Amino acid sequence: MSGPHESIALHPQSCTSCMLCVRECPDWCITVEAHSEPDPDAPQYSNARRPAMKNVLDSFEIDFSHCMWCGICIDVCPFDALHWSAQPLVASTQREGLIYPIERLIENLPLAKRSDGTGAPQIDEPPSGRRKK
Amino acid sequence: MIDYPRASRSTSRSDATWLWIDPQNWVDCATWLKAQGFIRCEWLTASHLGENQFQVTLCVSDEFAGEKVLALAEVDGEINSIDPVYPVVQFHEREMHQMLGLNFVNSRNDSPAFSAEFVGYPLRRDFALSERTVHEWPGQVDPEKTTKRRPALAPGVRQEWL
DSSP states (O other): OOSOOSEEEEOGGGOOOOOHHHHHOTTOOEEEEEEEEEOTTSOOOTTOSSOOEEEEEEEEEEETTTOOOOOHHHHHOTTOOEEEEOSOOOOOSSGGGGEEOHHHHHTTGGGEEOTTSSBOOOTTSOOOSSOOO | OOOOTTOSEEEEOSSOEEEEOOGGGHHHHHHHHHHTTOOEEEEEEEEEEETTEEEEEEEEEOTTSOSEEEEEEEEESEEEOOTTTOTTHHHHHHHHHHHHOOEEETOSOOSOSSOOOOSSOTTSTTOOOHHHHHSOOGGGOOSOTTSOOOOOOOTTOOGGGO
């Protein structure tokens, strides 16, 4: 871990909806909705029995009213989609205000850092982790 | 590094000196630490080890919170109160009494720390968390419905609760 970590940022293009962060979260504060659909960019093989599929992220929410900043979700993400961010978490008088959907998690990206201290990929940049496309 | 003479083990770590002591020396150790200049009680807590065993941890620091000492003792259900030495621990002792069922002998106040409605001791390892059994685990969602994943048990939920 390096630098301040006031909140968590999501780089949605890197997320494969593998659900690892959701399942490892001890506080159950991450909710992911996704669906699987045929991947048009996958190589076509003549002997393929079924079309290659890919997961498409529909929604990704972090409930910061439950989060305890353990960072397990960031550590387990194999595709570098989650990062610590120095973007301060804005207080809210409503519980719903602490549930961050994708749109708000993206706003944390400009101040997000990888574990090695370098900047996290921005919203207009392609995935930098192991996700190929 | 500060070293309590009756400590069964001690080690110096980056942020604090850790002292493992016997439960019968608990009050004596707290008194000794305060006499050594560790006048600030940072916190007092306990964790359940199973059955009726607990590990009680006291953290104290010097006047400027520069040097810290952690005193740890494994106890069997009860331990002497150090309220007379560090009065600030009274709330922590009440909290542990209510949440863990740990008894503090000679405590001046053992009334519940919180006005909460629950039966049992929620911070014990064998306490069934009703919140975890009535709510659906978000990790149950499987985007790839065609794959056969190994059924995963939600973290914090024991098989016997289901």
